[in-house]
Amino acid sequence: MEVKKQLEALEKTLIGKLADVSKPEGLNDVKAEFLGKKAVLSRLMGAMKDLPSEERPAFGERINQTKRRFAALIDEKRAELDAARIEAKLLEERIDVTLPGPDLASGTRHVLNQIVEDIEDLFMGMGYVVKEGPEVECDDYNFERLNIPKHHPARDMQDTFFIDKERLLRTHTSPVQVRTMLEYGGEKPVKIICPGKTYRRDDDDPTHSHQFMQVEGLVVDEDTTMADLKGTLETVAKAMFGANRRIRLRPSYFPFTEPSVEVDVSCAACAGDGCPMCKHTGYIEILGAGMVHNNVLSACGYDPKRYQGFAFGIGIERLAMLKYGIADIRDFYTNDLRFNKQFKRPGGAR
Numbered sequence: 001m002e003v004k005k006q007l008e009a010l011e012k013t014l015i016g017k018l019a020d021v022s023k024p025e026g027l028n029d030v031k032a033e034f035l036g037k038k039a040v041l042s043r044l045m046g047a048m049k050d051l052p053s054e055e056r057p058a059f060g061e062r063i064n065q066t067k068r069r070f071a072a073l074i075d076e077k078r079a080e081l082d083a084a085r086i087e088a089k090l091l092e093e094r095i096d097v098t099l100p101g102p103d104l105a106s107g108t109r110h111v112l113n114q115i116v117e118d119i120e121d122l123f124m125g126m127g128y129v130v131k132e133g134p135e136v137e138c139d140d141y142n143f144e145r146l147n148i149p150k151h152h153p154a155r156d157m158q159d160t161f162f163i164d165k166e167r168l169l170r171t172h173t174s175p176v177q178v179r180t181m182l183e184y185g186g187e188k189p190v191k192i193i194c195p196g197k198t199y200r201r202d203d204d205d206p207t208h209s210h211q212f213m214q215v216e217g218l219v220v221d222e223d224t225t226m227a228d229l230k231g232t233l234e235t236v237a238k239a240m241f242g243a244n245r246r247i248r249l250r251p252s253y254f255p256f257t258e259p260s261v262e263v264d265v266s267c268a269a270c271a272g273d274g275c276p277m278c279k280h281t282g283y284i285e286i287l288g289a290g291m292v293h294n295n296v297l298s299a300c301g302y303d304p305k306r307y308q309g310f311a312f313g314i315g316i317e318r319l320a321m322l323k324y325g326i327a328d329i330r331d332f333y334t335n336d337l338r339f340n341k342q343f344k345r346p347g348g349a350r
């Protein structure tokens with residue numbers, strides 16, 4: 001057969017075989033059959049040596065052309081198969097964007113943090129600065145400069161986790177009073193609050209926890225009076241509980257204030273009638289307060305003849321319990337999501 005015809009017939013056979021191939025792997029066999037070493041084309045190329053030399057270039061060029069054409073046909077088929085495979089995959093993996101998405105659980109700010117933020121907002125609105133202090137505190141700031149020397153019976157009021165002789169877990173946020181007065185250098189007026197964690201070796205029960213939170217408040221200025229303290233505490237109580245709840249101030253004792261008071265709010269659970277939550281008194285104590293003791297002012301660099309101050313320490317858990325009628329302080333710390341979610345505020349975090 002004339003070579004031209006032979007090559008045309010070969011191309012037809014190739015086209016027929018390619019039409020039957022449905023997977024890319026099948027193409028390798030076809031390629032080997034038509035372009036491999038033992039393929040007809042290779043054999044024809046081998047026969048070239050028997051031709052007269054003047055015919056060889058044209059013959060060789062024809063074979064090479066055919067080789068390129070076959071390779072192109074095979075590549076075309078491969079591209080076709082790849083495109084079909086991708087198309088099939090896309091169809092198989094198609095995403096229905098109209099389906100509703102999975103319900104992602106959104107978190108809730110812990111109720112104690114919410115209360116702290118409420119208190120911060122309230123006091124910042126009255127011109128207070130928010131301060132922080134360390135939870136590992138030195139004895140000097142937690143006790144000594146607050147007019148509670150070593151071996152003083154008043155230390156028994158706050159059973160303490162000591163780390164060593166001089167360091168402890170702060171039993172209240174009052175050491176931040178000392179830190180701030182020292183920082184201000186005895187000259188500048190002070191108007192701060194400080195929220196934070198505190199620790200005591202108290203037995204856990206419905207109203208006591210070994211770790212709890214307080215917000216400290218301190219105002220030092222010339223002409224600060226007990227009336228300022230009372231007005232401030234009433235503002236807090238009204239903002240937190242509304243006008244309906246009763247508060248009462250009881251004379252009390254703290255070594256770092258003179259005079260001292262404790263503030264109770266009528267119980268949320270029994271509206272003041274008496275129940276196990278309020279130990280049948282109708283009230284729950286939420287804070288301690290008083291006029292800053294002269295010894296404390298002096299120990300912190302302020303001249304008591306010129307400056308007076310008031311201070312308070314609010315128990316945050318107690319405040320939250322009274323605000324929301326929570327019967328057991330331990331609920332704040334067991335991280336039961338059903339409990340936490342009850343305090344979710346619309347619009348997220350705040």
Ligand code: FA5
Pocket residue numbers: 158171172173174200202207208209210211212213214254257285286287288289290311312313314315316317318329
């Ligand atoms: C003090 O801690 C004083 N530093 C408060 C103070 C500050 C007085 C400034 C005067 C001037 P007290 O020990 O009473 O005081 O605690 C204050 C509040 O913390 C209490 O009214 C109570 O609400 C809360 N509290 C005290 N102990 C616990 C506890 N174990 N668990 C939960 N809350 C507590």
